[in-house]
Amino acid sequence: MSRLFPFLGTSRPVDVVFVGFGHMGKYGYKALQALTEKFRKKQRPLHLAGVIEADRNVIASITTSLDVGKTVLIDPENPEQSSVHSIIKHHIKPRSENFLVYDASPTHLHYQNLIAVTTQLPSAVYLGEKPAVSDRHELDSIQQLDGRIYCDFIETENPVTLTLRNLIKTGFLEVQRMTFWRLNSIGLTKFFNADTRKGVTGGALLDKCSHDVAVTVALLLSRPSCKSLSCSVEAASPHVLMPYSRLPEHEHCFATASNDPSNRVVWGQDKKGKNSWIADGAGSARTRWSGSNGVLVDYHFGWFGVNHFDQFRFFDRSSSVRHQLGDLGLDEPSWLAKHSERTGVMHAYQFQDARILVIEGTLQKRRVKLVANFLTRPGISPFIYNATDTQFLELTNVDYADNPLARVFSLAIEGLLAGRTTSNNFLHQEISLTVHDVLFKIRHQ
Numbered sequence: 001m002s003r004l005f006p007f008l009g010t011s012r013p014v015d016v017v018f019v020g021f022g023h024m025g026k027y028g029y030k031a032l033q034a035l036t037e038k039f040r041k042k043q044r045p046l047h048l049a050g051v052i053e054a055d056r057n058v059i060a061s062i063t064t065s066l067d068v069g070k071t072v073l074i075d076p077e078n079p080e081q082s083s084v085h086s087i088i089k090h091h092i093k094p095r096s097e098n099f100l101v102y103d104a105s106p107t108h109l110h111y112q113n114l115i116a117v118t119t120q121l122p123s124a125v126y127l128g129e130k131p132a133v134s135d136r137h138e139l140d141s142i143q144q145l146d147g148r149i150y151c152d153f154i155e156t157e158n159p160v161t162l163t164l165r166n167l168i169k170t171g172f173l174e175v176q177r178m179t180f181w182r183l184n185s186i187g188l189t190k191f192f193n194a195d196t197r198k199g200v201t202g203g204a205l206l207d208k209c210s211h212d213v214a215v216t217v218a219l220l221l222s223r224p225s226c227k228s229l230s231c232s233v234e235a236a237s238p239h240v241l242m243p244y245s246r247l248p249e250h251e252h253c254f255a256t257a258s259n260d261p262s263n264r265v266v267w268g269q270d271k272k273g274k275n276s277w278i279a280d281g282a283g284s285a286r287t288r289w290s291g292s293n294g295v296l297v298d299y300h301f302g303w304f305g306v307n308h309f310d311q312f313r314f315f316d317r318s319s320s321v322r323h324q325l326g327d328l329g330l331d332e333p334s335w336l337a338k339h340s341e342r343t344g345v346m347h348a349y350q351f352q353d354a355r356i357l358v359i360e361g362t363l364q365k366r367r368v369k370l371v372a373n374f375l376t377r378p379g380i381s382p383f384i385y386n387a388t389d390t391q392f393l394e395l396t397n398v399d400y401a402d403n404p405l406a407r408v409f410s411l412a413i414e415g416l417l418a419g420r421t422t423s424n425n426f427l428h429q430e431i432s433l434t435v436h437d438v439l440f441k442i443r444h445q
C-alpha cells in the first residue's frame, strides 16, 4: 500500500491522532489527504499516527483500507481502558515532539477527552469537533486551561464567511443587523432511526446554533474598530420535542414547550443503560452584541426541518425563512435541500436542510439587504445575494475549495507548529469559549 502521508529524509513529521472515525472522522481523513502536499513541501509531512474507535466494524474497515499507524478499539464501558491520554501515551506513542489530537467522537465525550489531552499530554494540541462542552460547569472549568484547545466551527471557514469577513475588514460592508436560520431534520432521523449519527447529541442549540454564533463572532471581530465583543440575550424561546431514540425504548420521556429554563425533553435511562439525554428540538434567540455598535442578531435553529419550524412561529412572521427569502425573490431550490427518507415500512419523512444568513447594513455606504447561503448540496452552492441590487456577489477564492475541514486542519496544524499561544484564528480557545458562553446564555435565558 502506498503511504498517504510519506516521510522524507530530513523532514520532521507531524503526528495526528483521531478519536472517533464516523462521519466527521472520515471527513477529517480526507482533509488530511488534501493537506499532504502542502505540509510535505514545508518538510513537515503529516502522519496519521493512530485512530481510537469504539466500533469494531469501523476499526476493521480502517485496518484494511487506510494508511494509519495504529488503530485502537476502545471499550467505553471500561473507564480504565477508555482514557484517551493513556491510549495515546502507551499504544499510539506519537513520534513527533508536538502532535494534534482531533476529537470526532460523540459530543458528550468531548469534555473528558479535552481535559485528558490538555492536562495529561503536554505536547499535544486538542482540535475538537463542536461543541467542545455540553454544560455551563464544563465551560467554567476549562477557562483556566492553557490555550491548547481548538474547536472546529467549520462554518467560519466557509467561502461565504471568508468573503464577508474580507468585505467587513476592508470597510466595504457595515453590518447593522443579522438573522440566521440553520434548520435541518437530524432530530427526525434520530427519532425514526436511532442508530444513525449517534455522535451528534445535545440538541439544536449546541449542534446548529453554535455554527451561527461562531460566524457572528468571526464577522463582528473582523471590523477594524472592534477589539472585543460581548453579547446579551434579549429573548430566547427554546422549544423542545426531540427524543434521542424511539419512544418505546425509553422508560421516561416527556416533552415541554414552555419558556422555563428547564424546557427540554429529558428522559431517563433506557433499557440499554444509556444515560439521560437532553435535546432542544428547535428554538429562536434575539441577541445584542456590544463592542460593535450594538448589532442585533437573531438566531433560528432546528432539528426537524423548515416546515415544522414554521409552524412554531417563535417571534413573528419574520422568523420564517421561507417568507423572508420568498419576499426577496429567491427560489426555494437554490437554498433548501430536501429528500425523502424512509426507515422501515412505517416511517417516511422529508429530510430538509437550510443554512441562511440575512444581513442588513450598508455596502459602500448604500443601504443593502444581503442573503448568504452556506449550504453545499447537489444543485445548491454557497452564495451571497445582494437583494437590493438583485445581484450575486463574487466569492473569495479559497484553498481546498470543496473541503472547509482541510482549511480548519491547516489552521490548527499551523498553530501547532507556530507555538501554543500564537494563533489568532477562529478555532482558538478564547474565541471558542466566547461562542459556548453565548450558547449557555441562550439556554439559560
Ligand SMILES: NC(=O)c1ccc[n+]([C@@H]2O[C@H](COP(=O)([O-])OP(=O)(O)OC[C@H]3O[C@@H](n4cnc5c(N)ncnc54)[C@H](O)[C@@H]3O)[C@@H](O)[C@H]2O)c1
Binding pocket: 019, 020, 021, 022, 023, 024, 025, 052, 053, 054, 055, 058, 074, 076, 082, 104, 105, 106, 107, 109, 129, 130, 131, 152, 153, 154, 196, 197, 198, 199, 200, 201, 207
Ligand atoms: N463541524 C461540523 O459541521 C460537524 C458536522 C457533523 C458533526 N459534527 C460533530 O462531530 C462529532 C461526531 O459526529 P459524527 O457525525 O461524526 O458522529 P458519528 O456517529 O458518525 O461518529 C462518531 C464515531 O465515534 C465513535 N465512538 C463512540 N464512542 C467512542 C469513544 N469512547 N471513543 C472513540 N470513538 C468513539 C463511534 O463508534 C462513531 O464511529 C459530534 O460532536 C458532532 O457534533 C460536526
